Amino acid sequence: MRLAELSARSGVSTATIKFYLREGLLHPGRRVTATQADYDEGHLRRLRLVRALIQVGRIPVSSAREVIAALQDERMDLHQRLGTATWALPHGPEPDETDQATEAARRTADALMERLGWHRDNACDRPSAAPAYGMLVTAIAALSRLGYPCDVEHLEPYARAAERIAVSDLDLVERCGTPDEQVEAAVALTVLYEPVLLSLRRLAEAEESRRRFDGK
Amino acid sequence: MRLAELSARSGVSTATIKFYLREGLLHPGRRVTATQADYDEGHLRRLRLVRALIQVGRIPVSSAREVIAALQDERMDLHQRLGTATWALPHGPEPDETDQATEAARRTADALMERLGWHRDNACDRPSAAPAYGMLVTAIAALSRLGYPCDVEHLEPYARAAERIAVSDLDLVERCGTPDEQVEAAVALTVLYEPVLLSLRRLAEAEESRRRFDGK
């Protein structure tokens, strides 16, 4: 398959494919002559994944590169590769340590994880989800700065929902064949179910709001 | 309160506050002299909300302006204002109608909403969550293009979790005093709980991945 055909089959312009090749998001094709290269189904699949991560999952090109690299790193086991990939995902601004709301938020987050039996070290050492922990602290701090209650009791239902969702996610992952496919699936599902989840919540809120507030 | 004090109390630079004033995210202060203006607690509160929406909720300045405007629009009821605000939230690329995966995704989304008893018109007419519906379709299409199963059966647990979360959200909203406070709360909670939810899911996935895959 030539560049033009890869472009036609993926719906991505040749200019953008060249850009991804340059940025290392797509491995180079097999060089046929000095001015031609051959691409295969693997390239098509990878390209679709990259596109989905960037366009639907809204992750920056640089993060996508790191995520892709983690997927292929043979030196790590499944859990480590997934952790490294998750680590590379965008996660907003770091908590502002000069703010006392952050300190309180950190205590709330710790108490929540304690109650759920989640491992803090899971969240603090590589490879795992420390950025997600920072993201949680930042968000809790912002909410409490605005005066909204955001303590362990309020957060627990969200965390329980997250637990159930994670179980669904990994059930889906385990149904994939090889470990390589499983890591790819885990990353793709982590990223691409985020908009699914957010849009479902917004739709559910609209529904619930209609039920409670319509006409008020 | 002068600009400098507003800046000090909010932690936002005077340059940025001036920028927000220009962009209409913050109503002008009361003019004292030709070169001085006076700001009150309302400005501080608004500024904190804007900052949280932009930095934590990652919504663009232009969307934030629309959201803020919807909050204050006295012509609409609670449900309508919330719908208008939600409508202004970022929601990724529109579904690609030239793609047949989109068509299938739309059928899946419709079937899911049917099964949950959610109202499609709720999602399609203003004021409500049509962008969220488009976002859902786009994400489902991307997943199925990558070959991941994404039918009503797989989606239902996510939707059920979303329903429970929406109930928690609106319980919190109803605990706020005046209708004006309630709309603001609804928007703030919609936007600011998104990172909470996403980070909790990532943490839960890390936990579940450790349980299942560590060492594999």
Next chain:
DNA sequence: CTCGTTGGAGAGTGTCACTATCCTAAATAG
């Protein structure tokens, strides 16, 4: 042989969220 096409490289584009500079007028120190 010729003329459109291909792959590669570098520069350019549009958007976004600020940020730096400038200017005038007002407050304040001496």
Next chain:
DNA sequence: CTATTTAGGATAGTGACACTCTCCAACGAG
């Protein structure tokens, strides 16, 4: 009452990001 600092407003500039355009030499179909 002058001199110096500071405030507010307008305009232009910055840096990151995700492409997108332009150019060029080498293929290759007719």
